[in-house]
Every structure is written in C-alpha cells, then in structure tokens.
Amino acid sequence: MTDSPQAEPDLHSLVLHRTDNGVSWITLNRPEAMNAVTWDQRERVIALLADASADPAVRAVVITATGKGFCAGADLRGAPASASASAGERVAGDVARMIRLGAQRLITAVLDCEKPVIAAVNGTAAGIGVHLALACDLVIAAEPARFIEVFVRRGLVPDGGGAYLLPRLVGPQKAKELMFFGDAVPASEAERLGLVNKVVPAEALETTAREWAERLAQGPTRALAMTKQLVNASLDSDRATALAAEATAQEINMSTADANEGVASFVERRTPKYRGA
8 A cells, every 4th residue: 555645735834824913923834944935935925015015904014933943045946947947957047037036026025015024033044034034124033043144155145135134234344254154143143243133032932022013013003114114215325315205204104193193192191092094
C-alpha cells in the first residue's frame, strides 16, 4: 500500500490573518522553512496591506511569524520560471524585473501602507526578512531574534530596498559594515543601533505588540497616516519641500473629525475619543 499524495498547503494557512480590536494581524506561517517567503505568500501580504489601507475598520497592522524564524529571506521555489532559471537561460532584465515586481513591491507595500505597521520579530530575520522588519514603522523584537544581512554570504547585492533602508537607520558606514560582513546582529545590539524600538522576552512579544498596536488603533488614524508620509518623505526631501508638505498635511488634517475632537477635548480638559475619521 502506498501513501496517498498530500495536498498542497492552502495559501491562507501559510499567511494567517485576523482583525482584532482595529488591528490587522498578518502572520507568516511556514515555521519549518523559518518563514522564508514564497512568491505567493508575498502577493498575499501585499494584498493584505492594501486592504488595511482601504478598510476604515483597520487602524493598525502587525506583521509577525510563527516558530523560531521571523523570515529567513525569499524562497524562490514558488516564483515564476524566469526567477529561478539558470544564468544561461536568463534573458537580460529578468532578475531586475523579478526584484521590482517581488521584493521591492513587498517593501513598498509596507512603507506606503496608510496605517501604522509594527513588526513583531519573533526570531531570525535574514535577507529580505530584515528589510521587511525595517520597513515597518515600529519594530519590537524578542530576545532570541537576530538580524542578518545575508546577501554577501551568497555573493549577492542586497535587494528589497536594503541599501535604501539601512543607511537611513544607522548611517552609511555602519550599513556598509553590516552588509559587507553579513554578521548576525542580536536583538540587544539591534536595539542599540536603532534598528529596533524595543526588545522583550519571547513570551512577552505578542502581548507587547498587541498593547502598542491597540494604542495606535485608538489614535487619530488619518493624522498618523500623514505623519508617516511626512517622516518617510523627509528623508528624501530638502527643507523647503519638507516644510511645505508639513503645512499642507496639517491643512488637510484639520478637516478631519479626529482633529476637531482632539482640539475640543483639549479645551474641555477631557480624554479624546478618536474614531479614525
């Protein structure tokens, strides 16, 4: 007697999703592969981030993972044929196209999400997994977590926005050190460098992420979205452009119900009740 073939895992089981108290929880769920992300998983995460932006009921996002790894990088086995073709079979432009449509779209989806995004890093983040975490607005790491710019170990150039994100967090010289050597950076060192906002014991990671996310979900959602946009854009702007964008954002924000509630609650000396509108 032979065993019957096992069905392929459902994509929805490989990227778990739930919305709870205004928070969209996106969980990578391939612990046996240290959550190396496939092409299909990446597309689902991108779609969930777009849904979070468009859904008024979602006011914050958490990206996390199951098992011992946060994300061990990209798993190209599920990618289109051109992505995994040997060097002799590739057409010029195939690799650049794959990166633009894959890893870079994932990172951009996090950066452009209109809701604040928290990375709850439960374990090793390597390659694109590092950049997925660093693209988030806030990063909470469990004590066993490690961050590894693994590309150099494979003879590769960092992709997925790494050379854009890392220097803006730690400066160009430290970014080069991390990318040139590919050494594992423990969570405590990542916090010291400014890659991580907070390090907590592993058993406290979900609770801490929930506390932060629910606090954000109770805040003025549109003001947070515009604040995120202003900060991200300021890194690529001159002073005049940044100040003009700030003034315009405040003009738009003052038309929201939450801004009116914030001012009224201050005048009335009470705690504001924001509705995300």
